[in-house]
Amino acid sequence: MAVVFEPTKGLLDVPTHYCPGCTHGIIHRLVAESLEELGVIDKTIGVAPVGCSVLAYNYFACDMHEAAHGRAPAVATGIKRSLPDSVVFTYQGDGDLAAIGTAEIVHAAARGEKITTIFVNNCIYGMTGGQMAPTTLPGQVTETSPYGRDVKLQGHPIRVSEMLSTLDGAVYVERVSVDSVANVLKAKKAIKKAFELQIEGKGFTFVEVLSICPTNWGLSPRESIKWLQDNMIPYYPLGVKKDITQQEVK
């Protein structure tokens, strides 16, 4: 993948701790560039999750909060209600958002909380060393599904974007991916749009980003991209799930 990066004011010039090839870094950049282009870095407050991106508070140049595992949307709610003119986002992994933090994200969306959530779905718990996530695909082997995820015993993966798009408080929900240059550009557009709608005061906005975890998938970065394309995209179809600014979206 040939993506050339200009430095962005949205990120601090520090080395990150992410594994080689991990796409968390790209996603950070897309968020940071969007904030910079919208000229809102100064009034943005981000909320970091518990997961591999726990140290995101060291990387984003805006003010940051660190939340307990899964609670970022509640923390963001507290921030936005205190400082209604600010731009508030959460950045969360699939364990953080779709397992332990399910209640918080569902209710933030249902309340139409004027925040933006960036949801990084890599089908696994990265930080703790590769356990099953709520988004782990059927049959996928992880540290806690050593015989492959058996949906009869361990349940089915959650399509979070589709689920949240049923809630009236959510105004914009899109699933994107960072597996190719074209998709990275689309992801950027989606993230920027989500922030724009937040700034316009429309309601809750949500962008799910399909991401890779070479380390815990046990694949090279290149193989991981292919695995994402072959396995994740068919299960988690890309596209806009809801957009109140467009009348009809399937």
Place this chain on the structure above:
Amino acid sequence: MAHQDIIFAGFGGQGILSMGKFLAYAGMEENLNVSWLPSYGPEMRGGTANCSVIVSDDNIGSPIVYDATTVVVMNRPSLDKFEHSVVKGGLLIIDSDLVNREAERTDIDVIKIPAQKVAEEVGSKKIANMVLLGALVEKTKIVKMESLLKALKEHGKEQFYEMNKKALEKGAEYARK
């Protein structure tokens, strides 16, 4: 009295933790007391890895090694970090293919082995750890080589046994030099 407090240190993926494990198994083979304590956490991701191993005919107190009778290092940061943990008269084993400086200490035994090269000759760079372990066992005599081989046979991968055995022997030669 048989007693060794050992630190193995290097990068993740070099077999640092398994080196320690095989030695612990070999110690058990001889009815010695053993403990093995790894570093853990996100720094393990391609970063540094180390473990403390104690082999003793006495009861083992703390499993953490502060003052090591032997230190094995497989990269420069580990040498910088642990050179001063070796007790006076102790042993420092260095993979000289990966560490680009000399040891500073003069009050300890230092064995330098081009372990990457030696391992490659034997079959694969991946078993450089075994070369170093061979030297450790030969020099300290903390366990018999047969016990270590038995541990490898029982707990290692079958298909690597012969290669590992050769690597251990090569390492032992360096210790005899």
Place this chain on the structure above:
Amino acid sequence: MAEKVLMKGNEAIGEAAIQAGCQCFFGYPITPQTEVAAYMSRRMPKIGRVFLQAESEVAAINMVYGAAGSGVRVMTSSSSPGVSLKQEGISYIAGAELPCVIINIVRGGPGLGGIQPAQSDYFQATKGGGHGDYRLVVYAPSSVQEMVDLIQDAFDVADIYRNPVMVMGDGMLGQMMEPVEFKEREAKQLPSKADWAATGLHGRKEHHVINSLFLQPEELEKHNEKLQKKYAEIEKNEVKYEMYNCDGDLDIVLVSYGTVSRICKNVIKMLAKEGLKVGLIRPITLWPFPKKAFEEVVDRTKYGFLSVELSCGQMVEDIELSVKGRKPVNFFGRSGGMVPSPTEIANKVKEIAGGAR
């Protein structure tokens, strides 16, 4: 004699529970105990038992509540932040008098803290982290072998008293490997669960209710009095501790538990060479606290006691309540995942004993 195997603490926890007849395990990943869940996910399905990764620690402990109320042996495992989330459930389990085993492989706090070994959950474990007048039996093993043995005891004690039991180790104990032996244990005569477990009537006349709600104050008070009676029994019968090097006249007695107590034993040997006579009281049950151990040495200990912890003095109060002002109680600890070296502890001992001799 069973064979000794070299095993990581966290995996030994899983195997010990399996051998103790644990039917269900509910957990959620967290460093440094994640290997417990990984081990259970491999083993439990193979022997027809239940492993389930819950969506959170809150869910996991409530799954435990459900399984315990159904009368099966059940365990959950976590580390500090996760155990904080379990507190509501633990209070309900204690209130409903259900037996279960809870593992806490402690890491540094407060908040997200760190992931390195600590003992800073002492208050939470021994003083009741949840609401209400309840107690947990808390075991603090100092080796992988002792952890295995205590987990097996924990299931029995939980069943005997119908009470949750916690086994608490620091991160080191979960991560280290030591030889362990899974001993053949005599089957204990345990009270039947048939007169309280909610298993479906199956012809039984009276229905069973698993509950901790008592809206009438008189009834809740009666319930609390019953619990207190049970806790008094536990204090009488279940105290465990080790006294090390405590014969004769002593300069100082160290008090420490878990892995730190092993460092203290090294310190005692070091100081003996310098002519200082130092003993060690090692609580194995943190609750009930081994008060009587202090009676045995208090009059023979010249400079008093030194609590050595991976926390900021949380055990000191319990020691003071045992020593009752008869001798000074000092404290030395490191926190945040830092582990003291024997030399540091020895220096503190020498300082108390009036400088190096």
